Amino acid sequence: MKISFTFVIAALSLLSIPALAADAQTVDEQKSYRVGIYLLNVGKIDLHTSSYDLDFYMWVYSEEDDFTKSKPKIEFMNGKATIEPITVEPHYYEARVKGTFLNNLDFHQYPFEQIHLTVEIEGLDEHQSLVLMADPDESGIDKLISIPGWNLVEMTQDILIHDYPDGKEYSRYVFTMTIERFFLSSFLKTLLPIIIITTIAMLAFWMSPANFAPRIGLGASTLLAAVAAHLNAANQLPPVGYLTLLDKIMIIAYALFLNNLLSMVIQMRYVDHDMKDKAVQINARMRKFMPIIVIVIFFSLLII
Structure with missing residues (x-):
């Protein structure tokens, strides 16, 4: 009886080893991107189409990927933009981005409303393989930016997990600039x-x-x-x-x-x-x- 009990424990231990190895492999394969944005200019804000033109620097830092071999596996989710690479190093990628972006603007408080201008970046790989993180130290808004008729309220960065109907989840970075009309x-x-x-x-x-x-x-x-x-x-x-x-x-x-x-x-x-x-x-x-x-x-x- 004692020998049988020892044999069962040994068998269970052997069965658990592949599962632990698979979990460890998944953790090792997960990559992380540290993303940041520095806003340079705000162009036309079209309230009728909820669109706005932005010009900014974007950078991605990662210890796991070599950006000299392939571009960062990310895409803009709320607009189209032209990307001009500035610095491409093994673990650092920086580009200047100009494009038109969209967001659902809230006009409940018009003519004293606040609106949120966002840039949403999502990883091309699932959340289990690629995680996006914000870079709060370098990200920001240029002090020379002036938007006629609008006053800058704040700038925030958020990391979300966006899920799709097929059950897949992706990490998403959201850069938000909040502006409001001048009250007087x-x-x-x-x-x-x-x-x-x-x-x-x-x-x-x-x-x-x-x-x-x-x-x-x-x-x-x-x-x-x-x-x-x-x-x-x-x-x-x-x-x-x-x-x-x-x-x-x-x-x-x-x-x-x-x-x-x-x-x-x-x-x-x-x-x-x-x-x-x-x-x-x-x-x-x-x-x-x-x-x-x-x-x-x-x-x-x-x-x-």
């Missing part, structure tokens, strides 16, 4: 005209109900101006399927215009029936109703 410039160009137009329209509440023609003319003309301003601002964006911050503000403005025009029509009927005092009461009541409209719609839109 966006406010003056986009929101201030709408605020002024809406305020002018609301002045009709302080006019006599008997002056129906001037009041209705004021309300209708300012409504058309508000719609034109809204369309002009919205045309700067692609056809998104959600409400932006500007859209929500315009919904409040349109509600005020509706309240204004509806009040005028009711007052006109009372004036036509020689009930001017009643018309004055309706005018005062609808004027006091304006802040309630703003508050109710504002909190309703917060839920959306």
Whole structure:
């Protein structure tokens, strides 16, 4: 019995040796690339197509690969670019890259939105064979970069594992530059005209109900101006399927215009029936109703 037990243990040990050897071989065969990017220039940013032109240095460092024999096994996943090698050494590869890249831009907070300009690099071999790592020490953004109308917020680097429907996983390096619009410039160009137009329209509440023609003319003309301003601002964006911050503000403005025009029509009927005092009461009541409209719609839109 003792001999049989010893024999079983020995047999199990022999069976486990190939598995351990295979695991050790897999670990030994796994390569690592240290990737870095130094951004030089930002060209045209096309909001309609969510594309942007970038010019940057890219480098790859690896102890396992000889880049004088073959290029780094990586590719750009969110754009097309021309690559001009600058330095090619056995374990170091550096190139200048110019290309057009794409990313799903978020316009929920337009005209005060932040957008993320990314460069996504993925290994050609699976994650078990090739791992990408970020180089935080040398990567960055040139201090001379200036993007008209935009302010630089931050630069980040991330390493992700991207999986595909066939079950394969690949290591991905993501370089992200976050930019935002200048608040004062966006406010003056986009929101201030709408605020002024809406305020002018609301002045009709302080006019006599008997002056129906001037009041209705004021309300209708300012409504058309508000719609034109809204369309002009919205045309700067692609056809998104959600409400932006500007859209929500315009919904409040349109509600005020509706309240204004509806009040005028009711007052006109009372004036036509020689009930001017009643018309004055309706005018005062609808004027006091304006802040309630703003508050109710504002909190309703917060839920959306």
